[in-house]
Amino acid sequence: MTRDSLDLLQGTLDLLILRTLAWGQMHGYGISGFIRQRTDGAISIVDAALYKALHRLERDRLIDSVWGVSENNRKAKYYRLTPAGRRRLHAELDEWRRYSAAVLKVVEPLPT
């Protein structure tokens, strides 16, 4: 994890992966790049942690994988959301929204 990126809260990585795969199937490298891009580099994930999370999610059948061919004609492993993963994503998103709203209510607006 780079020093200037945000520390990820427990479980947030899973949410990010699930949300990313909601766009469509993607390989690990793509997921990593996608998250970095979307957050303008604010969040960058250690690759080892990403793959551990991917295999854990696959084990829990929230995502599954197929071998496919990458943009540059290389054999790559693509991950997709399963219906269970999609359900989990929505549940976690709701949870996240409630959580962040609650936090924001406390911290904003700052007294001047």
Added chain:
Amino acid sequence: MSDSSRFRRFLRLPRRSRRTIESDIDDEFRFHLEMRERELRSLGRSPTEARREALRQFGDLADAREYCRTADQHAERHSRRRNWLDELRQDVLIASRLMRRNPRFALGATLTLAVGVAAATAAYSVLYAYLVRPLPYPDPDRLAFVIPGPSREPFPNAPSLRTVDWTKVDSVFNGTVAWDLDGFTLAGGDRPEYVDGAWVSPGYLTTLGVRPAVGRAFQPEAYTAGAPPVALISDALWARRFNRDSSIIGTTIRLHSTDRPLENELVTIVGVTAPGTWHVTRFTDVIRPLTTSRMPSIVRLKSGSTLAQAQAQLNAAVIPQLGEVPTGWRMSAVPVHEEYTHEVRPILVALFGAAAFMLLIAAGSVAGALVARAAGRRDELGIRGALGASRGRLVRQLLTETFVLAAVAAIAGTLLARFLIEVIASAVGPHLGVSVPGGEARLIPDIMVFALAIIAGSALGALFGLIPAVAATRGDVAASVRAGRNVSGPSRPIMRQSLIGAQIALTVVLLVGAGLMARTVAALRNAPLGFQTAGLLKADVLLPQSRYPDAAARRNVADRALAEIRRVPGIRAAALVFPYPFRQGGAAPISSEAGTRASDVIPRATVHSISPDYFRVMQISLISGRTFDDRDNPDAAAVVIISDGLARDLWSGESALGRRIRIGESEEWRTVVGVVNETLKTVIGEHSADVYMPYAQAPRAYTSIVVSGTSGTPPTAHDLQRAMARVDDVLALSDIRTLDEIVSQEGASRRMLATLLVGFALFALGLAALGLYASISYVVARRRRELAVRMAIGANAASIMRLVLGEGVVVVTGGVIAGVALSLALARVLASQVYGVATTDTLTLGAIVIIVTLAALSAIAGPLSRALRIDPASAMRVE
């Protein structure tokens, strides 16, 4: 189901091993690192720097690799399990869809199997209740029956055991049980009632574990002579007679003993035996303590002692007391369970064997139908094979189909069996002639037997399912799809043929058994009894000692009773007799005053006490001399009438009239005044001669009355009872039965076996014929084109017949020959049940062969005529 597992299965991807998993992870990581390197290089890093940076950014690679491997292996195990279940679910779905698509086939196959399972389960339940389930006594395997002889057969000139001191054998055993069966008339209330009972030794309660549920057992003093009279009554009698009123305990009732008329009849009830208490002898409503020494009937072996040792010790204690005994005579001990069930064992084994055969035939015919059907599904299977399903997978699919069918059938069959047993429960004991050990409630086996039946039925179905599954997937199923028809040539029909052959063979065995038993029943019915049974009714009556203390009183009341009964409208004649014909009982040795005996063996005869009308009522014919009349009173000379067989035995053909005989150990000489035709006491067992004494000279307290009706139909029990009540209201009639019932009782178990075997055999014959019909139809349909070509080029009807029949004739002939051979080999099983016909009877075997052949011919006729009516032109156009 996840896409990847579906995908993998669809492509038949091999299951992922640990090595594949690891190399997959490495591939994935390598791809990532290479992509990252390219990215870094495109940003201007040198290749070496790019690689180092990519690795650095990745983090702990070894740890990630290990973590991912564990997760993947876990997922793999899970998905394998899920795949298997998915496939199973898929197979079950296919199976149920197929059943719905062809419900007639499914219903027919299920019903056929269910009937087989039900018959086998019901037969096994009965066998289990009699032969397998332990007797309801504590540690029943250590109990033995004592037989006063070397075997069950009566021993000629056996020594009298009257003087033996039986306490001498007490030390040999861990408990002895003696009893003396008796009948009691229970007086009082609105009507007297006759109940079965027994006088029992202390061991009866302790050794057999008979305990009162209410009240208490007998005190030790109760077994001493002169003790206050006490009794235990059965739960059934308590409910029937006393309405389960506990205040009956300790009260006194009036019980007239039949065999011990001098016993005090005022008896105190001390307890009620537990419901379901089982008495090995016969149902016993009243138990009273035995105050005399008596030969033990049941003994409990000491722990560690064998039956042979116990028997040797028993003889060592008894024989010295007898002085000299005939050579070869000794007492024997037999396990109680064996002794109790030895008569029914062959019937039950035969019955279960027949039911098991029927189940096999049912399973075989369903398998045969499936073989033919599966052959028609080669296209479907071929497509699945072409798409990558392995043969094992296809076999598994077909097997699942059969298994589903078999499981449904097994459950339905078992439920049917459960219902059946409940319906027949009360009829089983009377039909077998031996009541169910422990009571008929124990016929319904525990849940484990039913579970076993369901498992065995399903497993059998699956086993037979292998046959069509293997047959259908044999050869290159995919090739037959490509070619658009069956290219594997005529599939080897050996499997289908042997199935039908085996069915025919087993059917022949069942038919032979049924035929032999049917002839046995006919022989029993036609056996010359020596007396008339039609329209006759028999009832027993006890003349209580307290009311009729001496011979004169008994004679008097007997005369009055007969006169009263004869007055009942519809009754033609009435007579006294005891014992009545076919009543189980011993025979007494008969000695003659002088003459030449036919052999060294002392002749024995059943001794009857009769009123003068007896021969007329029973239509027993007088051969010489006269019947009894009023002359034969107690003051006149003692007279007897004997049967012709006894006359021959005693005086070898010389006239018996005027000669004198002595009965048993009696000192009195009696003069023969008549000779009558001998009657059968039993059709199958040993025959014995008859001696008749006039009731007036031998007035028993317990006697039977036989009455004949005017119209050839027996009078009603009710009329008789009312007539007796008019004479004296303590006279209770018991065991009222027609003579037809009494005589047919002996053949009951054989009739039942015959009926069931005929039923089983007809079911089997129907299935075998159906199987043959289906098989030949299938052959004709398959070879339609070939037959058409042959007809087109001028084959005549005879050669077409040969072609179609060829297979059928071989199968039927082989099956019949195998069946006859198997029947001869199994003849032993029925040997003890067959009467009046040999188990290898050629007439029966020949008739069965003809029946099976005719059935086979009629099964073949349909498809054969279809084959002959094939229109060559249209048949060839179809292809």
